[in-house]
Amino acid sequence: MQEIYDNFYKLSAPYYHPACWYYLDGKPLIIGISKEAIGHDYFTFFTYRESQWPTEPQKINGWPWISFTRPQKVHYNVRGEAEIINVSVSQHPNPTAGMGGSAFYGNQDNWGRSYRNGSHGNSKTDIVYGYNFQEQWDYALQQNVPFIFITGWNEWIAGRWASTDGDPEHSYFCDQASPEYSRDIEPTRTAGINDNYYMQMVANIRRYKGIEPQPQASDTITIKNFNCWKNVLPVYTDYIGDTKPRYHPGAQSNPAVIYTNCTGRNDFYKLKVARNRQNLFFYAETIENITGEHTENWMQLYIDVDRNAKTGWMGYDYRVIEGNKLQAWDNKKWVTTTKITFMVDGNKLMITIPLQSLGLEYRPINIEFKWCDNMQKNNDPLEWYINGDAAPGGRFNYIYSTEK
Structure with a gap:
């Protein structure tokens, strides 16, 4: 948080652009661990929301980047108000296996893009429809919370590590492994995904936030120049x-x-x-x-x-x-x-x-x-x-x- 403050928020910051800040409760919002801010020069500058890992107990003021439960958890602020819920394209509730465990080695604990209604679906035919994503959206919209956190836009980096299952022939891929076991919304020609998830996200954001009325057209006019x-x-x-x-x-x-x-x-x-x-x-x-x-x-x-x-x-x-x-x-x-x-x-x-x-x-x-x-x-x-x-x-x- 100190680095973020120094680079983006304090008056002498090299990337000081207040018009780009997002405010909550009258101050710029930052997600982190609030107790770590105590004693720092930025302590009173921000409104804090706690970074919330999906495998740890729910925190007051916690903001989740993903949820490993179905349906997703609703998170509450210090006033006891339902404040935020996560929506993601796919999930890996078995972090030990990671997405790679399900993509390559038969693990069935994780939920790919085609997962819905307790079934993994058929990734070859279902992947283009965003069933998992929509199931998450449908539930989130019913909760009527002021914030929905979407995961994720462009995580097209597949980190490869040593196996965690004891098999030296295996590799470990945590977040990205295959088209089915990935969670990027950004358009891609891979597996026929194209811009489907992007358009799906936009449609659901419009349902969530609403849209402005169609602007009125001017009266008739003959355009000569x-x-x-x-x-x-x-x-x-x-x-x-x-x-x-x-x-x-x-x-x-x-x-x-x-x-x-x-x-x-x-x-x-x-x-x-x-x-x-x-x-x-x-x-x-x-x-x-x-x-x-x-x-x-x-x-x-x-x-x-x-x-x-x-x-x-x-x-x-x-x-x-x-x-x-x-x-x-x-x-x-x-x-x-x-x-x-x-x-x-x-x-x-x-x-x-x-x-x-x-x-x-x-x-x-x-x-x-x-x-x-x-x-x-x-x-x-x-x-x-x-x-x-x-x-x-x-x-x-x-x-x-x-x-x-």
């Missing part, structure tokens, strides 16, 4: 800074593998939609001037006009490529249906699409849309995590609705 966009609402935003080149060594060391990606170029920042009686207008603003040839993967716009994931490609019924080609998903392929108009001015792009071309001329507009740039494969939605830039990121969409 970029000045017309000034007062159009809502303003959709995207994370910025995610188009920088990536260069990092991989886990494999012999031969060494270096992961590189230089596909990021146009960093989406602000997006808008407007309409009049004849047209739908789309606006995209990037951090720097828009670059790239007007090729198929340049500044693409995907539109789901019926908000039905079962129609179109991945739910998208239309897309715009090269700035001026409107395409419809027809008979399992994209077909150009009409030429449209677009304008580019520095870091701004606008597209005009006739409502008739989208089948929207006679009804309220209630659509989902997504921008992307420089995808390397147009038939793989996971590209939106990897290459170029997408707004919003991954498989998410923005919603634009004129319905009251």
